[in-house]
Amino acid sequence: MRKINIGLSEEQRKGVIELLNQDLSNTYLLLVKTRKFHWDVVGPQFRSLHELWDEQYQILTENIDAIAERIRALGGYPIGTAAGFVERSIIKEEPGQIPLATQMVSLLVDDHEQIIRGLREHIDQCDEEFHDQGTADFLTAIMEQHEEMAWMLRSFIEGQSLQPDGSVFGDDRMKTTAKV
Numbered sequence: 001m002r003k004i005n006i007g008l009s010e011e012q013r014k015g016v017i018e019l020l021n022q023d024l025s026n027t028y029l030l031l032v033k034t035r036k037f038h039w040d041v042v043g044p045q046f047r048s049l050h051e052l053w054d055e056q057y058q059i060l061t062e063n064i065d066a067i068a069e070r071i072r073a074l075g076g077y078p079i080g081t082a083a084g085f086v087e088r089s090i091i092k093e094e095p096g097q098i099p100l101a102t103q104m105v106s107l108l109v110d111d112h113e114q115i116i117r118g119l120r121e122h123i124d125q126c127d128e129e130f131h132d133q134g135t136a137d138f139l140t141a142i143m144e145q146h147e148e149m150a151w152m153l154r155s156f157i158e159g160q161s162l163q164p165d166g167s168v169f170g171d172d173r174m175k176t177t178a179k180v
Contacts (some may be wrong), residue, residue, distance in 0.1 A: 004075045012130040017076035019122045023139065024067045024078055025088035026115050031060040033093060033111065037104040047102045049156070056149050063142055070138055090114055105153050112150035119143040 004013065038053035068078035079085055091111050099107065119139050126136040 006074075008074075008132055010129070012132060013074045013076070015130045016126055016132050016135050017071050017074055019125060020067055020071045020076075020135070021079050022072075022088050022090075023119065023122060023142070024064060024071070024087040025117075026091050026118065027060055027067060027142075028065050028085045029089045029091040029093065030108075030115065031057055031064060033091065034060060034093075034108060034172065037099075037108065040098045041101050041104060043101045045156075049105070052152060052156075056152075059145055059149065063145065065174055066138075067142070070135065074135070086163050090118060102157055105156050108123055109153045109157075112146045116143055116146050116150065119146065 004010075006013075008016070034053050034057045038050055038057060041049045041053070061155060071078045079088065091114065094107065121138045123139045123143065126132045126139060
């Protein structure tokens with residue numbers, strides 16, 4: 001195998017590849033969760049959320065491919081198994097549950113924000129610790145996409161103080177006794 005000579009040591013490249021594999025894992029599990037909610041959403045918000053999540057999982061799919069290709073460009077190999085993704089991801093699944101639409105939105109906002117925080121740390125590490133400004137810029141662009149997706153989701157539920165069952169606080173007409 002030909003030695004890679006791009007101005008980064010093997011140690012620097014390995015450090016960046018490890019960060020990218022965690023970002024790949026997080027993005028992959030967020031994709032799975034977004035698709036699951038896309039399939040399962042019901043209620044008056046069905047169409048708008050179904051379409052929004054369709055747009056978002058397409059972006060996530062493109063990002064997964066881009067992250068994997070960045071790993072390859074640095075001489076590494078991307079994680080490619082479900083077990084590997086689950087092991088390295090900070091994103092948690094919601095097995096056995098079909099939350100209400102507003103809860104789905106809230107869970108995805110939390111996941112995007114968690115990924116954004118992790119990307120900020122990885123951007124700093126790529127720049128300061130590994131001196132890989134190219135990957136720092138690459139991750140910045142991905143972070144900005146997560147910021148926009150989180151904003152779109154937050155905007156969906158902003159302005160309402162919601163109860164766990166999806167009803168609005170203080171609106172007696174909206175209160176339900178439905179259990180999740």
